[in-house]
Amino acid sequence: MATEFAVTWDYRCPFARNAHEHVLTALAAGADWEVRFLPFSLGQAHVAEGEPSVWEKPGDDKGILALQAGVVVRDAFPARFPAVHRALFSARHDEGLHLEDRTVLEGVLSKHSVPAGEVFERIDSGEALAKVREEHERYVASHQVWGVPTFIAGDQAVFVRLMNRAGEGADPATSVRAIERVVELLTGWPELNEFKHTSVPR
Template identity: 60%
Template sequence: MTTFAVTWDYRCPFARNAHEHVLAGLADGADWDVRFVPFSLGQVHVEDDQAPIWDRPDDDSGLLALQVGLHVRDSAPDAFLAVHGALFRARHDDGGDLRDRAVLGKVLADGGVDADAAFAAVDDGSLLTAVRAEHERAVSEHDVWGVPTFIRDDAAAFVRLMDRPGDDGAHARASIDRVVALLGDAPALNEFKRTSISN
């Protein structure tokens, strides 16, 4: 079994692409043990003279959804993969507002998750504390600065996959296996960026 972690923030289209590959690969039977790690792009973009986003979560457009995703991951793990994918689609395919509880609540209900319980955990502050702890752990242990970052053992890399796998599980598995293998097999490869994007 291959064990790795990957960070997410539902606002990022590249996180959407990477996580769709992970989800499609898992659906296709990939032998992966994946840890999904919430990471706040809002906090990353806080200026030095500003208060942390944790102190003003309503100022951030993605933090509510991030908390809801974490709630599902930890309290309804059997529903997480489906809800996780649906939250990305709600933002990027449907143009939904991740600050709108009605949008998030529908995704949760469609996934069989109690939306009231999720929002109660948001309102009591416990989910914000948990998101902050995982975000800060990723920063302190692996110098993470963005999403999606793949983490395997002590190695971490920010990765942009330019395509969406759709229902092609074999392609998704190959893409993620390649990414994870590079983390372990090519430690001297620090940056590999194409000069242009093919159509």
């Protein structure tokens, strides 16, 4: 029976990139997992009380456009999602590109054979933003999610920082082991609330 879990993302977070690279690498190698990729807006999470939400003023947030594009690809072009998902993280963190720039997103989508026009049509109609908002708010309400990457299984949720990456060509065994350890702790040892090194080796 496949292991089922969900994991949140916002393309701006380097730790989300690390975790999602491991998940994508393991899945590509045949990991027996059913994974739900969940959008979470870091911009919305940091809106000050009394200020307009990202849902009201998406043009003011630098991450919401790419998040919408990722959700559209996830739902409408699922076979292309792993490559696009990885590439959007790479565009932000390896190439230093601005994901609020439509031409950057168009380049990533086109490179991976996703019709950018169809993606932007769903964004411009408000459909994609409504989907992002619904999923973001659902898991904030049900699991008190406050950041990325958060792993979710059943009624348990945990924020995780994996320090190493799993780029193209990485050993999938390392990724499988890393993610299975996370999920095992999440589902098998919920009594462990916090485990954080006091320093990070460089």
